[in-house]
Amino acid sequence: MSVLEISGYSDPPRIRNLSLTVDCGELVLVQGNAGSGKSALFEAIAGLRRSPRGRIRIGGAPACDQESRLRSAFVFQYPAYDPGRSSFNQLVRRLCLYLRSSRDAHGMAVAWSRAWGVPILARQSPDSLTTSQSRLLELALVQILSWDLIVMDEPLQGLDPEVVERFLALLVLKKESSAMLCFAQRGGQLSRLADRTIELPQGATAEQRPEQ
Amino acid sequence: MRRPFFLVENLDALMRAKWLLPYLLVPPLLAVIAHLESSLVQGGVVAIYTHKARMTLTIWNGAILLGAISGVQASLYFSSLFRSDWLRASIALPLARCRAYWGALLAVLLVAMVAFTFTIGALVAALPRYGAYPWASVVLSTFALVTWVVCVSAFLGVIANALSSSIFILTMMTVSFVLASPSVIEYHYGGAGTPALALFLHALPPIGMSFFATLGDPWHYVYPMVLVGHSALAAVLGCFFFVRRSGAA
Numbered sequence: 001m002s003v004l005e006i007s008g009y010s011d012p013p014r015i016r017n018l019s020l021t022v023d024c025g026e027l028v029l030v031q032g033n034a035g036s037g038k039s040a041l042f043e044a045i046a047g048l049r050r051s052p053r054g055r056i057r058i059g060g061a062p063a064c065d066q067e068s069r070l071r072s073a074f075v076f077q078y079p080a081y082d083p084g085r086s087s088f089n090q091l092v093r094r095l096c097l098y099l100r101s102s103r104d105a106h107g108m109a110v111a112w113s114r115a116w117g118v119p120i121l122a123r124q125s126p127d128s129l130t131t132s133q134s135r136l137l138e139l140a141l142v143q144i145l146s147w148d149l150i151v152m153d154e155p156l157q158g159l160d161p162e163v164v165e166r167f168l169a170l171l172v173l174k175k176e177s178s179a180m181l182c183f184a185q186r187g188g189q190l191s192r193l194a195d196r197t198i199e200l201p202q203g204a205t206a207e208q209r210p211e212q
Numbered sequence: 213m214r215r216p217f218f219l220v221e222n223l224d225a226l227m228r229a230k231w232l233l234p235y236l237l238v239p240p241l242l243a244v245i246a247h248l249e250s251s252l253v254q255g256g257v258v259a260i261y262t263h264k265a266r267m268t269l270t271i272w273n274g275a276i277l278l279g280a281i282s283g284v285q286a287s288l289y290f291s292s293l294f295r296s297d298w299l300r301a302s303i304a305l306p307l308a309r310c311r312a313y314w315g316a317l318l319a320v321l322l323v324a325m326v327a328f329t330f331t332i333g334a335l336v337a338a339l340p341r342y343g344a345y346p347w348a349s350v351v352l353s354t355f356a357l358v359t360w361v362v363c364v365s366a367f368l369g370v371i372a373n374a375l376s377s378s379i380f381i382l383t384m385m386t387v388s389f390v391l392a393s394p395s396v397i398e399y400h401y402g403g404a405g406t407p408a409l410a411l412f413l414h415a416l417p418p419i420g421m422s423f424f425a426t427l428g429d430p431w432h433y434v435y436p437m438v439l440v441g442h443s444a445l446a447a448v449l450g451c452f453f454f455v456r457r458s459g460a461a
Contacts, residue, residue, distance in 0.1 A: 044459075047304060047459060048300060048303065050459050066306055066307065074304045076304075078300075078301070079297050080297070080298065080301030080302070081298065082225060084225075084228065085224055089224065093217060093220060093221065094305070097217060
């Protein structure tokens with residue numbers, strides 16, 4: 001069974017009858033200019049937008065289902081962390097949603113901060129971080145935990161070049177055990193990793209698989 | 213740790229100076245009101261109250277001030293929170309999305325209740341004691357006012373902006389007091405009332421009625437109960453609209 005199944009998704013006039021499946025071990029890149037319907041599709045997968053037509057299922061459950069979000073990570077293009085509050089506390093509280101103890105969450109946040117050189121230990125707010133460090137913070141849950149499905153909107157935007165290389169190497173490792181869907185205006189370095197690329201907007205779109 | 217995620221996050225957000233400092237306005241404003249009131253009494257402009265009425269009025273002054281400040285603060289907080297990127301990204305986390313609404317409401321209510329407890333506690337400590345005083349009735353009635361203000365702000369925060377929400381709450385409080393004044397009630401029940409006035413009297417939250425009821429003897433517990441009912445209805449409606457707007461199927 002595919003991890004992500006989209007069937008008959010329509011967002012007229014930009015997207016009509018889009019069908020797509022993403023399996024474990026696959027990275028699918030959705031590419032398109034601003035206004036092509038990428039963000040609407042992303043939000044529909046994240047369960048934040050009702051799709052008027054079509055069906056989106058994650059691990060067999062509807063996208064807005066709480067259980068389907070337990071094994072899925074969503075990285076938004078906009079900030080998911082409150083800019084005025086401690087980055088560290090916010091990250092630990094998010095980790096606690098998936099881990100059994102807050103001690104584990106604390107330890108993982110500390111280890112992540114050291115490994116990626118993001119100075120959040122001094123209780124800094126996201127406002128005090130550089131653009132690249134803020135973006136890394138947005139990607140922290142993807143980096144720290146294991147997921148069945150990872151959906152990211154412009155994941156490389158704002159990252160320093162040396163961090164991009166390191167993050168791409170991590171994605172290669174994560175891909176072995178996860179299904180990944182990335183949204184980007186231009187694929188760039190993500191195209192290297194992508195098993196398939198879907199261009200938006202498109203007319204009647206059938207699933208694009210290399211073997212088809 | 214999963215259950216109180218939104219409560220903890222909202223409490224963390226509310227522990228900032230911009231949300232807490234306005235509550236410091238209550239003591240000086242209360243002092244100004246008390247000063248004006250005593251000059252009116254001494255000047256003979258207002259009849260001298262009984263001790264009970266004076267105490268009740270002072271506690272209500274504190275609660276009304278706190279209600280007005282909480283109303284504006286809660287309107288600002290909810291309308292910015294419910295449109296924030298942070299909340300939008302957070303409801304993609306594996307939590308029931310109605311928790312995002314109830315967590316925020318409970319956090320604001322907790323902060324308002326702490327401010328309420330300090331205000332009423334300070335007034336009780338400062339006021340002279342004159343025998344038996346119906347503390348329970350006055351505290352319950354004023355507590356209902358603060359609850360109403362926060363719950364209605366949460367509902368309006370989902371559907372309106374901060375300015376219109378604040379204006380609505382302050383207007384409702386003022387009109388409710390004006391229409392509950394003895395002269396208006398006398399005018400209405402004396403047979404001179406119009407259907408429009410009757411509609412207003414029955415549809416408005418009974419904040420003013422609750423105030424005048426605490427001055428009377430016996431106390432009418434119905435008004436604070438109706439106010440709590442209004443609050444619950446507004447809170448549930450707010451949750452319904454929030455969940456609908458956040459894209460749940």
